[in-house]
Amino acid sequence: AQSVTQLDSQVPVFEEAPVELRCNYSSSVSVYLFWYVQYPNQGLQLLLKYLSGSTLVKGINGFEAEFNKSQTSFHLRKPSVHMSDAAEYFCAVSLNTDKLIFGTGTRLQVFP
Amino acid sequence: DADVTQTPRNRITKTGKRIMLECSQTKGHDRMYWYRQDPGLGLRLIYYSFDVKDINKGEISDGYSVSRQAQAKFSLSLESAIPNQTALYFCATSDPGRTPQYFGPGTRLTVL
Numbered sequence: 001a002q003s004v005t006q007l008d009s010q011v012p013v014f015e016e017a018p019v020e021l022r023c024n025y026s027s028s029v030s031v032y033l034f035w036y037v038q039y040p041n042q043g044l045q046l047l048l049k050y051l052s053g054s055t056l057v058k059g060i061n062g063f064e065a066e067f068n069k070s071q072t073s074f075h076l077r078k079p080s081v082h083m084s085d086a087a088e089y090f091c092a093v094s095l096n097t098d099k100l101i102f103g104t105g106t107r108l109q110v111f112p
Numbered sequence: 113d114a115d116v117t118q119t120p121r122n123r124i125t126k127t128g129k130r131i132m133l134e135c136s137q138t139k140g141h142d143r144m145y146w147y148r149q150d151p152g153l154g155l156r157l158i159y160y161s162f163d164v165k166d167i168n169k170g171e172i173s174d175g176y177s178v179s180r181q182a183q184a185k186f187s188l189s190l191e192s193a194i195p196n197q198t199a200l201y202f203c204a205t206s207d208p209g210r211t212p213q214y215f216g217p218g219t220r221l222t223v224l
Binding site: 009034036042043044045046049090098099100102103104105 | 116143145152153154155156157160162170202204206208212213214215216217218
């Protein structure tokens with residue numbers, strides 16, 4: 001069975017500072033990996049996805065993530081955050097893009 | 113117009129009442145899903161449907177039922193609502209293959 005661990009429930013950061021949101025997964029087979037963002041009172045929006053190929057994946061809004069198979073991680077990064085990035089971020093894993101298994105989420109708090 | 117719509121967006125009901133949440137999509141996707149989101153738990157899969165005649169239980173199907181009226185419509189019912197079903201409910205769609213799931217805006221359900 002697959003599982004996803006998001007180690008931080010909240011990450012505070014100052015505006016224009018870099019940020020990393022951590023995600024580790026567990027699986028005995030190859031998986032697909034995703035990051036979703038949920039802005040207040042909205043549904044989930046896909047930020048980026050790793051299906052195959054290059055381990056560095058670039059997404060929308062300046063976010064990127066790196067797939068590390070040896071460490072079973074898929075951490076999300078942004079070099080300079082904006083106030084508008086404040087939201088909840090979910091890492092998810094899937095065997096075939098169906099039946100996504102989500103982590104518990106990380107709330108990104110951005111301070112001026 | 114939104115690709116995935118959910119009605120109602122907010123609902124307050126009493127214990128024991130029957131509730132139906134509706135989801136419609138214009139993306140032409142075959143696969144539809146219902147998730148439940150609880151604070152600190154992320155999203156958990158309730159039911160999913162790969163086509164009109166194929167409905168499957170997810171991780172937490174007890175207390176819920178679904179109906180796939182058409183390719184574009186997938187309804188979730190709570191036959192006798194209970195307070196621990198208070199949550200944010202999301203509908204999602206996807207096509208077979210390497211397509212991530214697209215989410216509706218959510219329905220906030222409160223059971224008193």
